Amino acid sequence: MIINVTPQFHQNQVQLRLSNVAVFSVNPVEQEEGELNLIFKEQIGTFSKESDLPLRAQGELIRAGTYQNYGTISKDELRKSFQALQGKKIRLFTHHAAYWDKVAQNVRNVLGWVYDFEWNEALGAIMGKTEIWDKDAALKFSQGLLDPQALEQAIGVSMGFRFKKNYQTGNLYDIEFKECSSTTEPICPTAILKSVVA
Numbered sequence: 001m002i003i004n005v006t007p008q009f010h011q012n013q014v015q016l017r018l019s020n021v022a023v024f025s026v027n028p029v030e031q032e033e034g035e036l037n038l039i040f041k042e043q044i045g046t047f048s049k050e051s052d053l054p055l056r057a058q059g060e061l062i063r064a065g066t067y068q069n070y071g072t073i074s075k076d077e078l079r080k081s082f083q084a085l086q087g088k089k090i091r092l093f094t095h096h097a098a099y100w101d102k103v104a105q106n107v108r109n110v111l112g113w114v115y116d117f118e119w120n121e122a123l124g125a126i127m128g129k130t131e132i133w134d135k136d137a138a139l140k141f142s143q144g145l146l147d148p149q150a151l152e153q154a155i156g157v158s159m160g161f162r163f164k165k166n167y168q169t170g171n172l173y174d175i176e177f178k179e180c181s182s183t184t185e186p187i188c189p190t191a192i193l194k195s196v197v198a
Helices: 074-085 135-144
Strands: 002-010 013-030 036-053 053-063 065-067 069-072 090-093 108-118 125-132 155-166 171-182 192-196
Touching: 053 108, 053 135, 069 155, 074 108, 074 125, 074 171, 125 135, 125 155, 125 192
Parallel strands: 069 171, 090 171
Antiparallel strands: 002 013, 013 036, 053 125, 053 192, 065 069, 090 108, 108 125, 155 171, 155 192
């Protein structure tokens, strides 16, 4: 596909205008050693789209439960960690290593912010909002490519945190959230930001 992107800047907002995006049908051709080539056959159409940045969404970030390879997060401990998030923003990354691994740290892996945290007592979950400032991620979001079920405009997320663990009970405590990463397979299956908000 051939893309012509025209950024337009407004106060606290960037508008991206895609014009005359050429769409081709492709034939996958398997090469030696399992390599795959895409052969562009013919142009089958064009489309144009405007997208305002940041793209905003909201939903569940994490809920109390037992998580494989980590342990159990109780409702009380999660509520304590939520209280520490009040008034803060954390960054949204392409993957966890972009925050934790110095080798992987790169500004290209920063997608936006997660903020405005709320506690949902009925679910035992932390809710929040996100601003996506990365144009590629915003376009993928709008096409449903970031939704774990690939059904709608949504993004799966995974909260990254420091913690202590009681190895006798398997319970986690002193949980400190440091970052959030996008994923199509969130370890908390309900951690999906769905609703686009103004």
